Amino acid sequence: MTDLSPGTGADAPEFDAAGLVASGRVPPHTEMAARTRRSGSWFYAETTLRGMRAFALPIAVYAVLQPLLYMVALGVGLGELVDRGTGPVDGVDYLTFVAPALLVSTVVMSVTAEMTYPVMSGFKWQRLYHGPTASPLEPGQIARGHLLAVVLRFVLQGGVFWVIMVAFGAAPSAWWQSVLVVPVGVLTATAFGTPLQAYASTIEDEAYQFAFIQRFVVMPMFLFAGTFFPLSAMPVWLHWIGWVSPVWHGTQLARVASYGADVPAVMMAVHLAFLLGCTVGGVVWATRSYTRRLHS
Amino acid sequence: MGAAGHGIPRPAWLSSLASGNIGAVLERGFAVVRNQNWTVLASGFFEPVFYLLAMGIGMGALVGTVTGPGGQPVEYAAYIAPALLATSAMNGAIYDSTWNVFFKLRFAKLYEAMLQTSLGPLDVALGEILMALFRGFLYALGFLGVIAAMGLVTSWWSLLMVPAAVLIALGFAALGMGVTSYLTSFQQMDLINFALLPMFLFSATLYPIAVYPDWIQWCIMAMPLWHGVELMRQLSVGHLDALTWVHALYFVGMTLIGLVLTTVRLRALFLR
Numbered sequence: 017m018t019d020l021s022p023g024t025g026a027d028a029p030e031f032d033a034a035g036l037v038a039s040g041r042v043p044p045h046t047e048m049a050a051r052t053r054r055s056g057s058w059f060y061a062e063t064t065l066r067g068m069r070a071f072a073l074p075i076a077v078y079a080v081l082q083p084l085l086y087m088v089a090l091g092v093g094l095g096e097l098v099d100r101g102t103g104p105v106d107g108v109d110y111l112t113f114v115a116p117a118l119l120v121s122t123v124v125m126s127v128t129a130e131m132t133y134p135v136m137s138g139f140k141w142q143r144l145y146h147g148p149t150a151s152p153l154e155p156g157q158i159a160r161g162h163l164l165a166v167v168l169r170f171v172l173q174g175g176v177f178w179v180i181m182v183a184f185g186a187a188p189s190a191w192w193q194s195v196l197v198v199p200v201g202v203l204t205a206t207a208f209g210t211p212l213q214a215y216a217s218t219i220e221d222e223a224y225q226f227a228f229i230q231r232f233v234v235m236p237m238f239l240f241a242g243t244f245f246p247l248s249a250m251p252v253w254l255h256w257i258g259w260v261s262p263v264w265h266g267t268q269l270a271r272v273a274s275y276g277a278d279v280p281a282v283m284m285a286v287h288l289a290f291l292l293g294c295t296v297g298g299v300v301w302a303t304r305s306y307t308r309r310l311h312s
Numbered sequence: 313m314g315a316a317g318h319g320i321p322r323p324a325w326l327s328s329l330a331s332g333n334i335g336a337v338l339e340r341g342f343a344v345v346r347n348q349n350w351t352v353l354a355s356g357f358f359e360p361v362f363y364l365l366a367m368g369i370g371m372g373a374l375v376g377t378v379t380g381p382g383g384q385p386v387e388y389a390a391y392i393a394p395a396l397l398a399t400s401a402m403n404g405a406i407y408d409s410t411w412n413v414f415f416k417l418r419f420a421k422l423y424e425a426m427l428q429t430s431l432g433p434l435d436v437a438l439g440e441i442l443m444a445l446f447r448g449f450l451y452a453l454g455f456l457g458v459i460a461a462m463g464l465v466t467s468w469w470s471l472l473m474v475p476a477a478v479l480i481a482l483g484f485a486a487l488g489m490g491v492t493s494y495l496t497s498f499q500q501m502d503l504i505n506f507a508l509l510p511m512f513l514f515s516a517t518l519y520p521i522a523v524y525p526d527w528i529q530w531c532i533m534a535m536p537l538w539h540g541v542e543l544m545r546q547l548s549v550g551h552l553d554a555l556t557w558v559h560a561l562y563f564v565g566m567t568l569i570g571l572v573l574t575t576v577r578l579r580a581l582f583l584r
Contacts (some may be wrong), residue, residue, distance in 0.1 A: 074502045081506065089513035094371075096523045097388075101376040110374075224352045231355050239366035249373040 049152040056153045060161025083177040115186035116270035117243040119177045123201040127209035130166045132226040135216035155310040156303035174198040187274040196273035204266025207291040210298020217305045237261045265290045330434035337439025357454045360400040382551040390464040394544035395517040405481035408444035409488035433578035444485040452477035467550025480540040483563035486570025493577035511537045
C-alpha cells in the first residue's frame with residue numbers, strides 16, 4: 017500500500033496501474049476521491065505536463081535558442097548602435113539593460129501561447145477538461161492545474177534564460193540576487209496569463225480573438241512597455257501603455273534584480289502588488305468561469 | 313473566370329502539369345477572402361506599423377543616426393522602415409504558403425480535390441502563390457503610405473518598393489510552399505519559426521551587419537531576407553547600383569526553384 021501513497025509536489029507518484037490490478041487492492045473510492053480533492057491541481061498539472069512531452073523537443077530548443085538569438089542580436093548587435101549613440105541606458109550598457117526585459121517578455125509571449133488555443137482546446141476541440149470533470153476534480157482545480165504545469169515550465173525556461181544572461185555577463189548583480197529574475201518572470205507570466213486563461217475559457221466560438229490579442233495586446237506590450245527603451249524615451253502621453261502592462265511592472269523588478277536598477281521602494285511595492293493582484297484576480301475569475309462552463 | 317490557356321497550343325509536358333485555368337484557383341481564393349472576417353486581413357497591416365513606431369521613435373532616441381546606403385547618414389526610423397517592409401512581405405508570404413498550405417494539404421485535403429478536376433499541379437501552385445501575393449501587395453501599399461506620410465522615404469524610386477515587396481513575397485511563397493509539402497506534423501512546422509526568427513534578427517534589419525565578423529556576415533548575405541532588406545533600403549533613398557540587380561535576381565532565382573519544387577512535389581503527392 018505504501019507505494020500508492022500520493023506524493024505532494026511535481027513528482028507525484030509513479031502510478032503502477034498493472035501492479036495495482038494484479039494486487040487486487042484498490043483504495044476505497046472514498047479515499048481516492050479524498051486524495052483528488054486534496055491535491056487534484058497537482059494531478060491535473062501532471063496530466064498537462066505529460067501532454068507537453070509530445071512537444072518537449074521544440075519547447076527545449078526554443079527555450080535555449082530564443083534567448084541566445086535575442087542576446088546576440090538585440091544585446092550585442094543593436095547594443096553596438098546604442099552604445100555608439102546615446103551611450104549607457106539607465107546607467108548600464110545596452111545588453112545589461114535589455115536582457116532582463118527580454119526574459120520577462122519571452123516568458124509572457126510563451127504564456128500567451130499556452131493560455132489561448134490550449135484552453136480553447138480543453139473546452140471545445142479536444143474537450144480535455146470534460147473527462148476530469150466527471151471525477152471528483154473541481155473545475156477550479158483543473159484551471160489551477162493547467163496553470164501550475166505552465167508555471168513549472170516557465171521556471172525551467174526562465175532558469176535557462178538566466179544562465180545565458182550570466183554567461184553573457186549581462187547580469188552584474190550577485191547571483192543570488194540576479195536569479196530573482198526567474199520568479200519575477202514567472203510572476204509576470206501569471207499576471208498576464210491567468211486573466212487571459214479566464215477570458216479564453218469564456219469564448220464559445222473562436223473567431224480571431226486570439227489573433228487580435230496577439231496583435232493588439234501582446235505585440236504592443238512587447239514593443240512599447242519599456243522592453244527595448246525606457247518609457248521616458250517615448251512621449252508622455254504614451255506612458256500609460258507601460259502602467260497598465262504586466263510586462264512593464266515585471267521588467268522594472270527584473271532590472272532591480274539583475275543590475276540593481278534605481279527603483280524606489282514604493283514603486284517596487286506597486287509593481288509587486290500589481291503583478292500579484294492581476295494573478296490572484298485572474299485565478300479567481302478563471303475558477304468561476306471554468307466552474308460555470310464545466311458544471312452547466 | 314476564363315480559361316486563359318485554351319486555344320494556345322502547348323507542349324505535351326506542360327499540359328500534364330497545367331490546364332492554364334489558374335483563374336479557377338484564384339476565384340476560390342477570393343471567395344474565401346470575401347467570406348472571412350475582413351478585420352483579420354486588415355489587422356495584419358498594423359504589425360509592421362507598431363514595430364516602426366516603437367523601434368523608430370523609441371529606439372531612435374537611443375540610437376540617433378546610422379549609416380544608410382551609399383554611406384549617407386539617415387535617421388534610425390528611416391533606416392529600419394524599408395527593412396520592416398521587406399520583413400512583413402516575408403512574414404505574410406510565409407504564413408500563407410506554410411501554415412495555410414499545410415492545413416489545406418494535410419487536413420482540408422483541398423489540393424486533392426482540386427487535382428481531381430482538370431487542374432494541374434502547376435495551376436494549383438501558381439494560384440495559391442498568387443493569392444499570397446495579393447495580400448502582400450495590399451500590406452506593402454499601406455505600409456508605404458505610412459512611411460511616406462512620416463517622411464521616411466526621400467526618393468521617387470521608393471514607389472518601386474511595392475513591386476519589390478511583391479517580388480520578395482513571391483520568392484518566399486514559392487519556396488515556402490515547396491518546403492511545406494515535405495512536412496507532415498505540427499512539430500515540424502515549428503521548424504519554420506526557428507528559421508524565421510534568426511533571419512529577422514540578423515539580416516541587417518535593426519542594425520548594420522558590420523558589427524559581426526566576416527564569416528558571419530557571409531552567412532547572413534547568403535540568406536534571402538538580407539537581400540530583400542538591402543533591396544528595399546536602396547530603393548527607399550534611390551541609391552541604385554549593380555548590387556540592386558543581384559538582390560532582385562536572387563528572388564527571381566528563388567521563385568523559379570520554389571515553383572519547380574512545388575510542382576514536382578504536388579505531382580508526386582497526388583498524381584501517382
